[in-house]
Every structure is written in C-alpha cells, then in structure tokens.
Amino acid sequence: MNKNQSLPWDHPRFRSWIAVARACQLMQQSLGRSLAELEIKTPHLDILINLYRFEGISQQELARKLLVGRSNMSMLLPQMEKRGLIERRGDEKDKRVLRLFLTPEGREVTEKAMVIQTDLIERVLSPEPIEQCMAMAESMERIIHVLQQEDLVDED
Amino acid sequence: MNKNQSLPWDHPRFRSWIAVARACQLMQQSLGRSLAELEIKTPHLDILINLYRFEGISQQELARKLLVGRSNMSMLLPQMEKRGLIERRGDEKDKRVLRLFLTPEGREVTEKAMVIQTDLIERVLSPEPIEQCMAMAESMERIIHVLQQEDLVDED
DNA sequence: ACAATAAAGTACAACGATGAACAAAAATCA
DNA sequence: TGATTTTTGTTCATCGTTGTACTTTATTGT
Known part of the structure; x- marks a missing residue:
C-alpha cells in the first residue's frame, strides 16, 4: 500500500477539484456575511431564489432542487412564513401538497439579496x-x- | 427596482457559479456516501488529509487551513483521538499548543480514503x-x- | 519584573441538517 | 369498491458547526 508514487496532490484533477471546493466554501462564507444585513442566511436565499423563479412550487420539488431532505424544508419554511417572506397555500386538487409563494416583502428581500449575490460573483469572477x-x-x-x-x- | 432586465440567471458568470456550487454539493454528498464504508465523514477526511501532509500541525493551524472555527477542531479531534486515528501531543516549547499526528491506523484509513476520493474525482472529471x-x-x-x-x- | 494584551485550546448553548418514524391523502390494482 | 402502496409533509432525536465566554500560557510594553 505504498502511495508515495501517486499522492493525490500530484494528481492534476485532484488538485483542481480541491481548489474548486475551497473557492466554494469561501464564497459561501462571504455571501453569508453579506446577507447578514438582510437578516437571512444562505439556505434562505436558495429557497427565495427558487420561489422567485418557480412560483407555486411544492415543498417536495423545492427540496429536490436544493438537494436537501424534505424535513429540512419542513423546518425552514414555517420560519420564513412567520417572518412574512413566503406564503404556503394548500393545493386544491391534491390536499397533500403545499404550494409556495413569495409575499411582496419576500420578493423585495429576494431582489436585494440577488443584487448582493450577483455583485459578489461579478466582483470575484470578473478577472x-x-x-x-x-x-x-x-x-x-x-x-x-x-x-x-x-x-x-x-x-x- | 425593476430587475426584469437583469435577472441573475441571464448573467453568465452567475449561472457559471451556480453550476460550480451545485457540482460541489453533489460531489460532497457522493464522497460522504463512499466514505461510509470507512466509517468516517467528510470533515474527518479533510482533517486526515491535512495531517497526512502536514504532520505535527497545531489545532489552530489546522482550523485555519480548513476554514472552520477553532471550536470545531476541539469537538472533532478528541473523537478522532478516541477512535485511534490521530494523536495529540503537547508542544514542549509552547505549552498552549497541541501538535497533531496520525496513528498507523489513521494513516491506513487516510490512504484508503484518498484512494476513494481520487477515484471519485477521476471518474467524474476525466471527461x-x-x-x-x-x-x-x-x-x-x-x-x-x-x-x-x-x-x-x-x-x- | 509586572501589568496588560494576545493566542491556543475548551465548554457550552444555539442553530441547522439529517434520517427515521409517523399521519394524511392520493394512486394503484385486484 | 376495498386493500395496498406511494407520496407529501411533519415531528423528533441526533449530530455537526458556530460564536461566545472562559482558562491557561506567551508575549508585549513600561
């Protein structure tokens, strides 16, 4: 099991991917700090942006898009509803599903947050x-x- | 505040970065599943790989490299020490710092885990x-x- | 040398994410 | 139709991460 000849950091694709992961981690942290002024966190932004694009989506579909579990949505969405950012309405035809919508305030916060995120990405990626x-x-x-x-x- | 003319998903660098973040998230999840057979999780692997490269590093330095807080290390490292993967020895000259080392078992697990990670990266990035x-x-x-x-x- | 400041590590409380078990509502199918 | 299975969402216990406050040890400044 002598790996001296093939250490991962001699592996170009490995090194590349490590850099990708690190950059992502830093971007996430930086975005989180910038979003503090809107009193939301990055998971909230992911949700808001998806509702902005796909109004009336269900919790299940949202969870799938975000690559998280359904229970995660069940924890976060009621909080956001209480904050007045989103609204959950029962589907008429299928009483199991809750359809998600932004409130006017939610839409406003989302637009501000998207500006913050876009500016950050632009600033960092423009070189x-x-x-x-x-x-x-x-x-x-x-x-x-x-x-x-x-x-x-x-x-x- | 009409953003209809500059929605983020019309912004090429924004779209690029979203793809990067998503790919990272999926890679992380896939790696996590693959590491289950070694009974470690991705945060443990990050630690192990760093100790493999930088033997004798302090907890502080390790936290900085991993972009996490010191308290995180204080939670994880004692666990890993009890599992016999690492060892913590007090520095002679500075009695505040604990220097970190892999045990033989830790080195073995690290090598297996690096093979898993390298294979995953190779498989996904080779195209x-x-x-x-x-x-x-x-x-x-x-x-x-x-x-x-x-x-x-x-x-x- | 002594006081003040900084640094390394720990403890703890709060929060987020996860998976399993669960309830309610559809869908399937015999 | 009636029984079984699937799907949607919730609840809860567990675990990882974070930030803050704290202890101990070094360093700095006077």
Whole structure:
C-alpha cells in the first residue's frame, strides 16, 4: 500500500477539484456575511431564489432542487412564513401538497439579496475571461449530470 | 427596482457559479456516501488529509487551513483521538499548543480514503480535458486569493 | 519584573441538517 | 369498491458547526 508514487496532490484533477471546493466554501462564507444585513442566511436565499423563479412550487420539488431532505424544508419554511417572506397555500386538487409563494416583502428581500449575490460573483469572477467562465459552466453541468445519474441508480 | 432586465440567471458568470456550487454539493454528498464504508465523514477526511501532509500541525493551524472555527477542531479531534486515528501531543516549547499526528491506523484509513476520493474525482472529471481542468484550477486559485484577501481586511 | 494584551485550546448553548418514524391523502390494482 | 402502496409533509432525536465566554500560557510594553 505504498502511495508515495501517486499522492493525490500530484494528481492534476485532484488538485483542481480541491481548489474548486475551497473557492466554494469561501464564497459561501462571504455571501453569508453579506446577507447578514438582510437578516437571512444562505439556505434562505436558495429557497427565495427558487420561489422567485418557480412560483407555486411544492415543498417536495423545492427540496429536490436544493438537494436537501424534505424535513429540512419542513423546518425552514414555517420560519420564513412567520417572518412574512413566503406564503404556503394548500393545493386544491391534491390536499397533500403545499404550494409556495413569495409575499411582496419576500420578493423585495429576494431582489436585494440577488443584487448582493450577483455583485459578489461579478466582483470575484470578473478577472476571469468570460470564455473561461462559460467553459467552466459547461464542465460543471456535465459533472452535475454524471453525479445525478448515479444518485438515481442508487435509489433503485 | 425593476430587475426584469437583469435577472441573475441571464448573467453568465452567475449561472457559471451556480453550476460550480451545485457540482460541489453533489460531489460532497457522493464522497460522504463512499466514505461510509470507512466509517468516517467528510470533515474527518479533510482533517486526515491535512495531517497526512502536514504532520505535527497545531489545532489552530489546522482550523485555519480548513476554514472552520477553532471550536470545531476541539469537538472533532478528541473523537478522532478516541477512535485511534490521530494523536495529540503537547508542544514542549509552547505549552498552549497541541501538535497533531496520525496513528498507523489513521494513516491506513487516510490512504484508503484518498484512494476513494481520487477515484471519485477521476471518474467524474476525466471527461473534461486536462487543459480545461488546469485552467479551472488557476481560476479557482485566483478566486481563493481574492476572497482570502477580503477576509484579512475584515478582521482589522 | 509586572501589568496588560494576545493566542491556543475548551465548554457550552444555539442553530441547522439529517434520517427515521409517523399521519394524511392520493394512486394503484385486484 | 376495498386493500395496498406511494407520496407529501411533519415531528423528533441526533449530530455537526458556530460564536461566545472562559482558562491557561506567551508575549508585549513600561
């Protein structure tokens, strides 16, 4: 089991991925600090942005998009409803599902938060050529696709 | 405050970054599942890999490298010590610091875990040309640098 | 040398995320 | 139709992370 010849940090793709993970972690932390002024946290923003795009989505669908468990939504959404950011209405046709909507205040907070997030991304990513960003996005989307395929197989 | 003309998802760098974050999240989850067979979790692996590379590091230095708080290390490391993966020895010269070392078992587990992680990364990233991976790594390292600079300024 | 300050590590309370067990409502199918 | 299975959402116990306050040890400044 002598790995001296193939330590991970001699492995170019390994090093690349470590850098990706680190950058993500730092971005997340930085975003979290910037969002403090709106009194929301990054998980709330993820939810808000999805409701902004996909109004009337169910908790289940939202959880799937965010790659978290349903119970997570059951914990967070009632809080956000009490804060007046979102509203949950029962579906007429299927009484199991709760459909989610932004309140006017929620929409306002979301827009402010999206400005903060976009500014941060722009500020940090603008030194990178746009072609490089696009190429990166394509790589990442392929990676996402591969990993999600595997998840489906696991659930058999 | 009409954002209809500049929604974030029309913003190329925003879309790119969302893809990066999503890919990271999925990788983390996939790695977590694969590590279950070694009965460790991803935070433990981060620690083990750092001790593998930087033997004798202090808890403080380790926390800084991992971008987490000191208290986090104070919670995790005693657990890992009890499991026999690591050892903590007091520094002779500075009685405040505890220096961290892998036990033989810890080294063994680390090597197995690194194989798992490297295989996962290789499997998922191998469709991407190596030049693209290298370019991505360089971008990410620049991003890391920018964000860390800002952190230092904040701490003034 | 002595006081004040800084640094390393710990303890603890608060919060977020998770998975399992559960209730209610559909969907399936015999 | 009636029984079984699936789906949606909730509850709860557990675990990891964080920030704050605290102890001990070094360092700094006078």
